[in-house]
Amino acid sequence: MSRVNHYLLTVYELAETAGEPVSTGRIADSIGRSPAATTEMVQRLEARGLVDHEPYAGVRLTTAGRDRASELSDSYETICRFFDEVLEIDDHRREAAAVVGTVSPAVVTRLETTLLAPSSSSRADESTQ
Amino acid sequence: MSRVNHYLLTVYELAETAGEPVSTGRIADSIGRSPAATTEMVQRLEARGLVDHEPYAGVRLTTAGRDRASELSDSYETICRFFDEVLEIDDHRREAAAVVGTVSPAVVTRLETTLLAPSSSSRADESTQ
């Protein structure tokens, strides 16, 4: 996904688990980039109105940022489940993170449908047999 | 996919349909970039040993380039079919182009399996009913 989306989703997840404000260091660790690169990207997120950044303290999602991150998170979850349950990919989280934001909402919607109607070849059947 | 892969696959497809050498102008039109950007990328492909570039004439794939492009093409076809036949995405070519090279070979392999065992909710069943 675009770098911006990746950072935004990361902030969202960290905010959910550890609360706000989220420090740039935490984001950097989580996303595997240098603190400097993270500060820079945080400033870009702020310029787009997705987060509020208080220097040396951390960031908080704006309403717009939270909304967008939430959608991203839903898409991520769907893709993740598809990779895990249908395709049985070991590293489904990484794979999902790579494609979320790359595929259109239409693809995500159709994947959701697929998850609701499990194929005869998927592991998702296990619970229905 | 990475830009390099996108250009490489495009060269491969154009070479298949119109033969070599492939002009940079053709590549530019096909990929939707300026001729200048295309020349630049062609030089990068050449630096990586994927194509031979004769200035003002065009490019020819090297053996390494053709091999890699061929794999890319197979992955693209698989993803394309999945998006078309299983997810029924209208713009499946564009969507597929966006994710090929982003997902791992493991995902492509598993998608192939899925295509061989169509789900009850997919259009792929039409031919089997």
Added chain:
DNA sequence: GGAACGGTTTAGGCTACCCTAAAGCAAAAA
């Protein structure tokens, strides 16, 4: 042969991202 034309390449410049090193800040320790 020479000029005009169309496609190609080079020049110069821009944004997005990333890094390391240095500077800055705030909170804890002395």
Added chain:
DNA sequence: TTTTTGCTTTAGGGTAGCCTAAACCGTTCC
């Protein structure tokens, strides 16, 4: 209160990709 410490930000620099405008090349046409 001063110093130390740890995290954050800024400074400076690099690569990938893209663009427009200008220079360039080969071919075609006079």
